[in-house]
Amino acid sequence: MQDVIILGATGSVGRQTRDVIAAHPDRFRAVGLAARQDVEEMRALVRELEPDWVYLADASRADALASDLPPGVEVGSAPEFLTDRILEAPSDTAVVAAMAGFAGLRPTLAAARRGLRVCLANKETLVAAGALVCETARRHGASLVPVDSEHSALMQAIGTERLHVAHLWITCSGGPFRGWEAAALDGVTVEQALRHPTWRMGQKITVDSATLMNKGLEVLEASWLFEMPLERIGVVVHPESIVHSMVEMEDGAVMAELSQTDMRIAIQLALTWPERLPSPARRIDWAERQSWHFEAPDEAVFPALRLCREAGRQGGAAPTVLNAANEEAVTRFLRGDIRFSDIWRLTEAVLGRMPSLSCGSLAEILEADGWARREAARWRPVTVGGPSC
Ligand code: MG
Numbered sequence: 001m002q003d004v005i006i007l008g009a010t011g012s013v014g015r016q017t018r019d020v021i022a023a024h025p026d027r028f029r030a031v032g033l034a035a036r037q038d039v040e041e042m043r044a045l046v047r048e049l050e051p052d053w054v055y056l057a058d059a060s061r062a063d064a065l066a067s068d069l070p071p072g073v074e075v076g077s078a079p080e081f082l083t084d085r086i087l088e089a090p091s092d093t094a095v096v097a098a099m100a101g102f103a104g105l106r107p108t109l110a111a112a113r114r115g116l117r118v119c120l121a122n123k124e125t126l127v128a129a130g131a132l133v134c135e136t137a138r139r140h141g142a143s144l145v146p147v148d149s150e151h152s153a154l155m156q157a158i159g160t161e162r163l164h165v166a167h168l169w170i171t172c173s174g175g176p177f178r179g180w181e182a183a184a185l186d187g188v189t190v191e192q193a194l195r196h197p198t199w200r201m202g203q204k205i206t207v208d209s210a211t212l213m214n215k216g217l218e219v220l221e222a223s224w225l226f227e228m229p230l231e232r233i234g235v236v237v238h239p240e241s242i243v244h245s246m247v248e249m250e251d252g253a254v255m256a257e258l259s260q261t262d263m264r265i266a267i268q269l270a271l272t273w274p275e276r277l278p279s280p281a282r283r284i285d286w287a288e289r290q291s292w293h294f295e296a297p298d299e300a301v302f303p304a305l306r307l308c309r310e311a312g313r314q315g316g317a318a319p320t321v322l323n324a325a326n327e328e329a330v331t332r333f334l335r336g337d338i339r340f341s342d343i344w345r346l347t348e349a350v351l352g353r354m355p356s357l358s359c360g361s362l363a364e365i366l367e368a369d370g371w372a373r374r375e376a377a378r379w380r381p382v383t384v385g386g387p388s389c
Pocket of ligand 1: 150
């Protein structure tokens, strides 16, 4: 029996983790659930999964939840409540790290420090603090197992042939604006950006998929997970989202992982790897005629890929700053405050203004993150056609 803690339990990956646990009640037990604020969803999850403890980051909502729970379920809202539960967990516990954005960093670090299996669905954690998270995991014997579908595919395709890998190819649906002209992207609405062609996910990652920032962040994530230099990680647009990524070996052979777009496969595999269990996920129907397409991404129209590579090459605080600026930019876009194409303009402007910042310790990472968020909040779009000076 595997104890499981779900961070981000009410989000898309969290709810699909519940499906995996429900499909194998003899194999998995949810012992702790953490989320930001969704009381109703959390109440339903508690009834279904019967965890020992629940965390809601919003204190008043945690109180509301506590008033209506079965006896014996502990509820907390202080950050220490969550890190203490993770640090006290038995060493064979698995943590599904699926909180959105930078907020996932502290509990993910706690899981690494406790030496647990960290099923990593939160790529921002590795982008913003890759060296710290990987070093902490190494020192305490934690394993970082990817949940992100592309990285799960890479892990499977690499198998035991790590030494023979020449190049990683991360596939990308291309998002809803594949084939658009750069100028047309200025007018993209929130509703259009939230309509992903192949995956159903949370708002932040859906907007990131539309700007291709998600793919750039995934390149940085892959470079940490597989200790691969950035120049050996490529991106290929594959609109059908069946081939989830590919590994090119030194002899030119290419290994790939294929499946329907169903995150339950990657979530379950992260919990059991290198073992496998049956899954209710839909199968590819090989009797059906199908064609798959592959093409290079248009980096002139979608500069986010270039920005991520540049930040990765620069190293230090640059990826932390890029991640924070992008998170703030997405929030401002969703609020109607900036245009879609301002997301990468803002991110590039903040990166360009970055002072010399150290980024080794958690305190330094938090400082760099805070600096970038303040800069991002201050940024104003350039008015086209205004008076020139
Ligand atoms: Mg992905």
